[in-house]
Amino acid sequence: MLKDIREWFLVLLVFGVSAAFGNWLGYDVLPIMAIPGMLLLICVSILGLILEKILPGNVPSVGYIGIIGIIISMPWFPGSSYVVEWTNHINMLALATPILAYAGISIGKNWADFRKLGVRSVIVALMAFLGTFLGSAIIAEIILRVQGII
Structure with missing residues (x-):
């Protein structure tokens, strides 16, 4: 279990560093401002991964x-104001x-295995992507209209 936790931490740390870099380039948030929130997200993710392994069900x-x-x-959780402040960055x-990007590389690396799944799997994946995109777009449209932004 300790080996798994170390591996999870390293993978999440790589994602955290690259996300902090992207946050800086794309949204002008200095990485030093994003570090507390990123570390918090990494810790929450590791805790969730541990709970999956140890809890029944x-x-x-x-x-x-x-x-x-x-x-x-x-709001009633102690320190929630810090959680919200850190993750807002x-x-x-x-x-x-x-x-x-990692998912794309993973699929690209296993393209032969992906082809074995058949055309139906590809259609289901495309419909899931389309549904997710359209659902997100509809929700964004509604929220932006309610807020008067568009």
């Missing part, structure tokens, strides 16, 4: 990570970019 780590993130950012697109 079939809950994926992303579920635990989401629950932990929600709980520690609630991190743009979500800066986080998504290295993760999506």
Whole structure:
């Protein structure tokens, strides 16, 4: 388990550094401002990964990570103001970019395995991407109109 935690930490640290760099280039947030929030996100992610391994049941780590993130950012949680302040310096697109790049490399590296899945799998993946994109666009449109930005 300790070996897994070290590996998780190193992978998340690489993503954190690249996301902080992207945050700096794309959104003019100095990496020194993003470090506390990035370290917090790394710790929450590792805690979620650990909980997935030790708790009974079939809950994926992303579920635990989401629950932990929600709980520690609630106003009644001690230190939540710091959590919100630190993570406000991190743009979500800066986080998504290295993760999506890694996913693309992973798929590209295993393209032969991906082809074995068949045409139906490709269609399902494309529909999932399309649904996610359209859902995000619709939500963004509604929120921006409600706020009067567009």
